[in-house]
């Protein structure tokens with residue numbers, strides 16, 4: 001069993017991994033700058049929605065799992081995992097400096113025999129850069145890239161069920177990464193560093209393209225005055241090749257957009273499909289606002305509109321990069337009074353009040369609480385939850 005530090009361990013990527021490793025018997029230190037999250041975890045409270053996390057936290061905290069703001073604990077660790085990735089800047093180019101800065105700030109605490117694992121999505125070539133940085137201090141750095149490919153909120157289940165891609169800058173580090181991940185993943189697949197970096201980006205970009213296709217079809221069909229869901233249901237009915245056709249909806253969150261843009265930067269801005277996907281997915285809130293405007297007689301000025309669901313995905317409390325907030329801005333630009341409601345957000349308006357006080361209701365994200373609502377007011381539902389296309 002290994003002694004493992006996870007830098008950024010109290011976040012959405014770090015915590016499910018930490019819990020899974022701790023449950024497998026490793027000694028895990030979650031190192032995080034976020035004092036509130038550290039305190040919460042040490043008290044046995046999971047700071048965000050993550051299926052199955054509470055049960056494992058209760059069993060492991062203080063035994064094989066510890067959370068701290070102090071980086072000193074990493075000195076004695078056999079493995080140091082970093083979850084910092086490469087976000088994109090205002091020009092949609094990767095901010096490689098972010099991960100470099102974090103590695104530099106912890107470098108002096110890393111043991112020379114420890115395996116350093118990058119866990120977040122990174123721009124292709126970053127592993128090579130980090131390897132060069134580690135070589136300033138270590139003669140033979142042991143560096144691996146083992147990307148996270150979980151669906152947020154179901155990380156624990158997925159780490160245990162999905163194959164783990166691994167890569168490293170030396171055979172020794174690759175074997176160490178293999179030996180670590182076979183303790184928690186059903187299958188470990190070896191790639192070269194750049195291959196693994198691209199594989200992770202392509203995984204997310206593919207998903208983003210799939211959603212864009214569905215969203216483009218939705219806007220194409222509905223702008224002709226046709227019912228998308230009637231056609232969608234018909235084309236999928238007993239037709240095996242259309243079963244993976246995703247439903248339309250806001251494609252948002254901290255990863256899909258960013259990673260598609262990283263791939264675009266990697267391909268010298270010639271990733272036309274990815275760029276088009278971005279235009280389509282980011283355009284959906286505007287289309288939805290247009291649909292509501294039409295339903296309310298051509299103007300939203302002075303109208304009260306409720307958005308139900310503000311998080312970036314259903315049944316989750318994470319609002320990062322949620323397109324419901326973009327929709328809110330679009331509606332406000334048209335001088336509507338916007339009422340935001342979401343059972344996962346403390347300060348939002350409760351559901352009954354939101355419906356009662358509004359002239360029209362837009363489904364921002366289909367939380368379970370909304371699935372069986374019967375609303376006698378104009379609604380827009382691009383997700384196909386209230387309108388069955390029959």
Ligand SMILES: NC(=O)c1ccc[n+]([C@@H]2O[C@H](COP(=O)([O-])OP(=O)(O)OC[C@H]3O[C@@H](n4cnc5c(N)ncnc54)[C@H](O)[C@@H]3O)[C@@H](O)[C@H]2O)c1
Nearest residue numbers: 007008010011012013014032033034083085120121148152
């Ligand atoms: N959320 C996902 O499902 C997912 C999946 C794959 C990859 N990623 C990528 O992983 C990265 C992290 O995402 P996340 O969702 O876990 O973010 P998050 O904000 O939930 O967690 C990041 C954590 O790191 C901590 N942190 C930041 N800088 C630190 C530092 N210098 N030292 C110690 N702790 C520090 C923060 O306090 C936070 O708790 C991002 O690059 C993201 O794109 C996310």
